[in-house]
Amino acid sequence: MTGPTDDERVARAALSRLSEPGDLRVQRVVRELGATRVHDHLRDERDLDGVLTDIAQRLRGHDPVRELDEAARAGIRFVVPGDDEWPTQLDDLDRCEPVERQGGAPLGLWVRGPLRLAEACARSAAVVGSRSATTYGGDIAGSLGHDLAAAGFTVVSGAAFGIDGAAHRGALAGDGPTVAVLACGVDRAYPAGHAALLGHIAATGLVVSELPPGCAPTRLRFLTRNRVIAALTGGTVVVEAALRSGALNTANWAGRLGRVLMGVPGPVTSAPSQGVHEMLRTREAQLVTEAAHVVELLGALGDDLAPVARGPETARDRLPATQRRVLEATPVVRGAPATAIARTAGLSVGATRQALEALLATGAVERRGDQWRLARAHRATGAGPDRGEDPDEDPGDAAAAMPGEAAVPS
Amino acid sequence: MTGPTDDERVARAALSRLSEPGDLRVQRVVRELGATRVHDHLRDERDLDGVLTDIAQRLRGHDPVRELDEAARAGIRFVVPGDDEWPTQLDDLDRCEPVERQGGAPLGLWVRGPLRLAEACARSAAVVGSRSATTYGGDIAGSLGHDLAAAGFTVVSGAAFGIDGAAHRGALAGDGPTVAVLACGVDRAYPAGHAALLGHIAATGLVVSELPPGCAPTRLRFLTRNRVIAALTGGTVVVEAALRSGALNTANWAGRLGRVLMGVPGPVTSAPSQGVHEMLRTREAQLVTEAAHVVELLGALGDDLAPVARGPETARDRLPATQRRVLEATPVVRGAPATAIARTAGLSVGATRQALEALLATGAVERRGDQWRLARAHRATGAGPDRGEDPDEDPGDAAAAMPGEAAVPS
Structure with a gap:
């Protein structure tokens, strides 16, 4: 297969800049006409079924070629479908019902870091959870991250405070690859307190976003970001999540995508474990207590069986x-x-x-x-x-x- | 249906004294010949297929009529199949594969306390767990006991230190009926530190045993006792259990009897929760975090639905x-x-x-x-x-x- 044309990449970069991630109207016309023709139409301010006039208006004065060049100079590449590096598992999002009129595969991913994205995510697990994590949750996420990395799994998370950060740090400590998927441009440090962490991840792993450089995070961008975390990985482990935690949104996407959804229990008296317990109780998620269980569920059938837990024979x-x-x-x-x-x-x-x-x-x-x-x-x-x-x-x-x-x- | 004859009760009392609970040889001949004929045979020291000579030897000098009288004077009755008070769900044990050559329904149950056994156990849950419980486990067992009692469920347990005691105490605090099933005579306080607790239970609930008054607990008696706890109740909740905990034996019986098996999670770093997590992970048990979940699983279909856990709408x-x-x-x-x-x-x-x-x-x-x-x-x-x-x-x-x-x- 020959890769995508320059025109295709430029068109997708422009659309990625001018539409919100997961915008189904854009998805639909791109699927029907191809990104290049959609971009041409919009640049001419021709109406596309009356749905994309707001994007067309904003296209004026935007130069995607210059933007791709600037990104490249900043060490950022724009990976699109057809690239060797494109993780084809993201295409599962096109076969998955949208949520609140958002969904679908990304137009492309802006990527910073030394790994090849598809390769890094071929054997990967998402470890996500509450930002207001307890020390218990942080410890668990850290050791899961470490042990998954040691088992050859890439740890994917959202670089947030709490569980996400602990999972990334654990993976880094285990000298393993880790991928941070952001809800803002990959050149931004969000949260600011994780600037150093994001620097470490970009130096050895990957920082990834559907949003072009410079973009700010918004709540909707967090939600659409979550579908990318779920789709990139073989399964999602939720470590701590209160009943309305954003981590449960990632969990829902994982379930809807047919990915393995896992939860780590905690004290039933702990609010940050309530959302996880509810997923386990309703059997949406599978209980795991250690990395070996995750490896068993995500690994090749028959390989990677977790050791049987048993007390000592007397x-x-x-x-x-x-x-x-x-x-x-x-x-x-x-x-x-x-x-x-x-x-x-x-x-x-x-x-x-x-x-x-x-x-x-x-x-x-x-x-x-x-x-x-x-x-x-x-x-x-x-x-x-x-x-x-x-x-x-x-x-x-x-x-x-x-x-x-x-x-x-x- | 007319109740059991005096001869039947006397014969079962004698066999209950002279054989170990769950002895399948005794079960088999009683099923084939009836308790009265087995007792007659043994009293004559006639050989029953060569299997019961040790019991026959020990029958000499034993007077079961006097024993029943003495028990009655001490406020202890011997409940046998056919009595109004006999919990017929115990007969499920006769349809359940034995474990290590032990099983089957009890010959009868020695009972102390003001409730009617069958009635008390008609709507009941076992709450069992580790003797070396954490304060977390004790708190959970206590509030489960309390809330189950408040919901009209009888709390059945083994009166041991740790989870069992906390569950009984919670039920007593909730002014609910609670039943202690012992591995020794119901006139004995085992453990001695629970003498006062057992006194409270006998005053308002029931203390029950397969073993006649005076009998000492042994390890095998704990194991056979566990099958009675599992069989008496609609389901068993395990609160904390290390990987080799005796509570898992009760859990296994519950599973084999087709009872609902439930587990309360805890920190994955806590050894006393490991056995529970393993049951949940392998889906032998259903995760519950509060009494409402137990009530939903054990209550009548459609009634007793637990409230849906959700965060506040904003x-x-x-x-x-x-x-x-x-x-x-x-x-x-x-x-x-x-x-x-x-x-x-x-x-x-x-x-x-x-x-x-x-x-x-x-x-x-x-x-x-x-x-x-x-x-x-x-x-x-x-x-x-x-x-x-x-x-x-x-x-x-x-x-x-x-x-x-x-x-x-x-």
Whole structure:
């Protein structure tokens, strides 16, 4: 495939400057006529179905060729469909229902940074969330960013305060590529407090925007920006989001685009987790607690399986059932005769004696005359040989099953 | 239906004393021959397929009639299948695969307290979790217990330290019925630190056990007890559970019994929430964050719907789209002409003027000469008239869209 013509790029640059991102009227005529013809029409101030007169009016005196040159001198390129670097997954936006009459694939993306955009986003995850994040949320976003980067995923976010910034920083700390998608020109630092962060991202990753250099962020631009974050990535992880958080807008786009939508839970008492919990509760989103879960959901099928979470296996798990039962019925300090242990264990005296001998051989119990009790080495942490490993197990409570209190009253 | 005979009750009491809860050998012969005939056989020390000799041996000298009398004098009754008070949902256990050769419905339940068991559990939820709970988990369990009780649900749990105790206490605080299912005799206080709590529960709710009075708890008895908690209730809520917590055993039983299994999330950094998160991640359990969600899942279909969680609607939400766009492009402090606002908003000057006049009429913007800015009353919290209501929204950032920086360079 030959790339886009210069005319095409110039036309798209002009339209990108003069229309709002996600303007469906522009999308429609560009799809029907092609960007170059739309641009020609508008430059001649010819009416296009009566819908684009406001753009035509503003076209006067605008020089897109000069603008592209100036951008290039500032290290900014304008990537359009057909470019090698164009992430074709953005075209999914053209097949996705618009929201409040906004949507569709971008006319192009203004890009600053050393990576190739399509390549950088081929294996990528969005990590987004609340600007008013808690330290908990910030920590989680940071370690997700770090661990995703370490797993070879590009972390895409919106460079906002809170979760976004933490995710980018985590990725940078993990020496991984990270992509910031802005709601203003890529030459602007918004928020201003993230000027240094954006500088770092542009130096090693990419800063990207649908809006030409110099453009200011507005609320609608944040919303249309969010669809780009969702569409660029294989899935979106929401770390903290209150019930009306902008991050939920990104989440909705991810869901509507058929991307994997993930949420990290938090305390149910924490307002910034409420929006995430609601997505998880309604099963719009899949719960993840660590990068490995994200990698599993976004990675190639069969590869990238997260390690199974399980508690440590204990020595007790490996005992035959009868020995386990007898061990649990054996007192800790004062000894008890086999007959009493048998009653507590609910086993015959014969089976109990056999099990006690086996446990004696492995050093789990000790015998003094006809009295049995747990071996000294196994006593320190409570009633069982492995009690110390698992503070949350129910007590086998041999201590409570002292002979005097055995199951059958004597 | 006539109730069970005295012989049946006596036979089941004897078998309950002499076999371990959930012993499948006993279940099987009782199902085949009836409890009375099994008891007769064993009393004669006749061999029942060679499997019950250990029980037969222990039957000597045991007087179940005297035991039932003594229990009754201590305020303890033995409820068996066929009694009005028998919760027939326990019979589901007979249709459920055993785990490690244990399972099946109890032979009967020893019960202490003023409620009728079946009635108390008709509309009930189990709230279970870690003994080594965090204060977060305890708070959540307590308020779940309280709110479920207030919604007319009986809170069933295991009276353990941590989550169980907090759930019972919450229900008591909500003046609601609560049922403690023990792994020892209902005349025993286990754990001893919960003696007063168990006294309260027995005074207003129910203390229940498969094990006869006097019996000590053992680890296996905790595990078989858990199946009773799961089977008695419409669903089980796990509040905190580490990866090897006994609460997950109750959860597994709930799942296998087709009961609703629910989990309350917590910080992903908290070990006592790990087991819950794993259940939620694998979709074994449904995420809940408050009692209303539990009520919705367990209540009658269509009734008991939880209120929809949503952020407050703001004045801005109710504006027509064009006015909203113009409002967002209007500067906060320094005024700007309609032409500059039009460029930032991406609208024609005519449409922008029209919107500004409408916003002026509602008091959202003010005008000085040809300069427009946000009205003073709407400025205090930032750039928009309702910004203060939603700290987590993206900034509409009219401030950043000052005329000098408008979208089209002049």
